[in-house]
Amino acid sequence: xxxxxxxxxxxxxxxxxxxxxxxxxxxxxxxxxxxxxxxxxxxxxxxxxxxxxxxxxxxxxxxxxxxxxxxxxxxxxxxxxxxxxxxxxxxxxxxxxxxxxxxxxxxxxxxxxxxxxxxxxxxxxxxxxxxxxxxxxxxxxxxxxxxxxxxxxxxxxxxxxxxxxxxxxxxxxxxxxxxxxxxxxxxxxxxxxxxxxxxxxxxxxxxxxxxxxxxxxxxxxxxxxxxxxxxxxxxxxxxxxxxxxxxxxxxxxxxxxxxxxxxxxxxxxxxxxxxxxxxxxxxxxxxxxxxxxxxxxxxxxxxxxxxxxxxxxxxxxxxxxxxxxxxxxxxxxxxxxxxxxxxxxxxxxxxxxxxxxxxxxxxxxxxxxxxxxxxxxxxxxxxxxxxxxxxxxxxxxxxxxxxxxxxxxxxxxxxxxxxxxxxxxxxxxxxxxxxxxxxxxxxxxxxxxxxxxxxxxxxxxxxxxxxxxxxxxxxxxxxxxx
Numbered sequence: 001x002x003x004x005x006x007x008x009x010x011x012x013x014x015x016x017x018x019x020x021x022x023x024x025x026x027x028x029x030x031x032x033x034x035x036x037x038x039x040x041x042x043x044x045x046x047x048x049x050x051x052x053x054x055x056x057x058x059x060x061x062x063x064x065x066x067x068x069x070x071x072x073x074x075x076x077x078x079x080x081x082x083x084x085x086x087x088x089x090x091x092x093x094x095x096x097x098x099x100x101x102x103x104x105x106x107x108x109x110x111x112x113x114x115x116x117x118x119x120x121x122x123x124x125x126x127x128x129x130x131x132x133x134x135x136x137x138x139x140x141x142x143x144x145x146x147x148x149x150x151x152x153x154x155x156x157x158x159x160x161x162x163x164x165x166x167x168x169x170x171x172x173x174x175x176x177x178x179x180x181x182x183x184x185x186x187x188x189x190x191x192x193x194x195x196x197x198x199x200x201x202x203x204x205x206x207x208x209x210x211x212x213x214x215x216x217x218x219x220x221x222x223x224x225x226x227x228x229x230x231x232x233x234x235x236x237x238x239x240x241x242x243x244x245x246x247x248x249x250x251x252x253x254x255x256x257x258x259x260x261x262x263x264x265x266x267x268x269x270x271x272x273x274x275x276x277x278x279x280x281x282x283x284x285x286x287x288x289x290x291x292x293x294x295x296x297x298x299x300x301x302x303x304x305x306x307x308x309x310x311x312x313x314x315x316x317x318x319x320x321x322x323x324x325x326x327x328x329x330x331x332x333x334x335x336x337x338x339x340x341x342x343x344x345x346x347x348x349x350x351x352x353x354x355x356x357x358x359x360x361x362x363x364x365x366x367x368x369x370x371x372x373x374x375x376x377x378x379x380x381x382x383x384x385x386x387x388x389x390x391x392x393x394x395x396x397x398x399x400x401x402x403x404x405x406x407x408x409x410x411x412x413x414x415x416x417x418x419x420x421x422x423x424x425x426x427x428x429x430x431x432x433x434x435x436x437x438x439x440x441x442x443x444x445x446x447x448x449x450x451x452x453x454x455x456x457x458x459x460x461x462x463x464x465x466x467x468x469x470x471x472x473x474x475x476x477x478x479x480x481x482x
Contacts, residue, residue: 003185008177015173016166023162030158034151035123039112042125045073046144074098074122074147079131079140098124098143106141114148121148187217191224256309259302266295309441325368325452329476332396332403333360339373340394343380350387350409355395363403364476367453375449378442379407379469387411390466401475402455408468414461422459423447 076087078100087097096117101109106128113124124145130137190209214222273288283291340354365372376394383392390410397404414422423443450457454474461467 003188005178005181008174008181011177012170012174016170019166019169023166027155027159027162031155034155035148038123038146038148038151039125041073042112042123042144042146045075046125046127046142074145075143077131077140077142079133079138081138098122098145100141100143101126103139106139121152122146123148184217187221191221256306259306259309262302263299266298270295325371327367327453328369329364330367330369330372332363332365333357335369335372336360336394336396336405339376339380343377343394346381346384348384348387348392349389350384350411351391353391353393355393357396359398360396360403363398365403365453365473366476367473371449372453375446375471376405376407378446379471382442383407383409383411383467386413386467398475399472401477402472403475405471405473406468407471408466410466413463413465413467415463416461419459419461 074088074091074096076085076091076098078085080103085097085100091097098117099115110127111125113126115122115124122145124143126141126143128139128141131140132138270292273283273291336357340357344352380392380394387409388411392407392409392411395406397406423446447457450471450473456472458470458472459467460470
């Protein structure tokens with residue numbers, strides 16, 4: 001059974017009980033008021049009959065009735081010991097006679113009762129008493145009745161109206177309730193359709209259209225749409241992560257295969273040269289020695305390149321796992337001076353220019369000195385690689401509560417479309433592929449180090465004019481005591 005049908009059944013059941021109770025209350029109220037008035041009149045009339053009883057001119061006992069005009073009242077008295085029934089004149093006219101209770105049953109029969117005589121309903125009040133006749137007391141019963149045909153008809157019509165009205169109301173309530181429940185629950189069907197669409201497909205861009213009030217269903221649909229948006233974001237991020245991982249594995253395999261191919265080729269060459277017999281060889285001993293030295297040097301260079309690649313990949317793997325490094329207050333001026341001194345020994349063709357660092361005296365940042373130096377050497381080394389002629393400079397500036405480490409060059413620069421990708425792993429500008437050595441992991445590692453220190457990096461570049469990197473790092477407000 002669906003929810004809307006269960007809700008309609010529950011509401012209809014509650015309404016049926018309420019209608020039944022209301023109908024019973026209305027019927028009971030009308031019944032009590034209708035018969036209560038008649039009972040009061042019968043009691044009053046019974047007292048009048050009792051007080052006015054006496055002998056008529058011919059010596060017979062006759063009750064005298066009183067009451068409002070137009071009210072169909074009947075009375076009869078029965079004297080047990082005399083076996084005499086004394087009816088009122090109107091009962092004689094229509095030959096009406098009430099059943100008289102037995103003398104021994106009279107105490108239990110006193111009160112009001114309803115009976116039908118000749119197909120006509122009557123409300124009868126009867127009571128027993130002793131009547132004095134000729135200085136003698138005789139047990140008797142007095143029965144005073146009123147015709148209740150109009151009251152019975154009224155109550156029957158009222159009962160039929162209440163039953164028919166309740167049934168019609170219940171039927172209408174069930175029909176309209178089912179319609180309204182179906183209309184109110186129709187958005188739930190849209191939620192189910194959307195969920196089924198997601199279950200059977202991969203399109204997470206669909207949303208549930210709802211223009212109704214912001215009630216429980218509206219909030220539910222809003223929550224489902226928000227959940228679909230988050231799922232779409234997670235799914236897109238997961239797809240991008242998978243694509244990045246596949247690209248990373250492919251690029252890493254390519255970068256590792258190149259030095260391995262070189263190493264294997266040199267080893268095969270050395271093996272062939274060393275296995276050749278002196279008579280078969282056209283090379284002199286000096287030539288073999290020179291070839292061996294060159295091959296070993298190539299093998300050493302490629303092994304060093306592989307070592308750098310593996311070290312960079314380990315650094316990125318550490319970044320991916322969320323591992324961090326120990327941090328402590330680092331003095332800026334000594335660190336920058338040391339980096340500038342060591343950078344002057346790097347292989348380069350451009351001029352190396354270092355700005356004034358005196359304004360960094362007494363300034364500290366919270367970080368790891370080794371990683372900070374590694375990050376700066378990555379930018380400086382890249383600047384030297386892409387500046388075949390010109391100048392590479394290093395300086396620092398203070399702005400508000402940050403220090404900006406600026407590394408600028410007058411090299412080949414980059415196109416603006418390449419800037420968003422330079423921190424991607426294994427990415428190198430098309431113009432540099434195959435011209436400058438490198439595997440494209442340095443800037444990815446540098447960005448991770450900057451982010452771990454709570455900093456950011458700005459890039460200003462123009463193709464053919466050079467590139468400037470500004471690394472912003474937060475200053476330490478309270479320098480440590482030395």
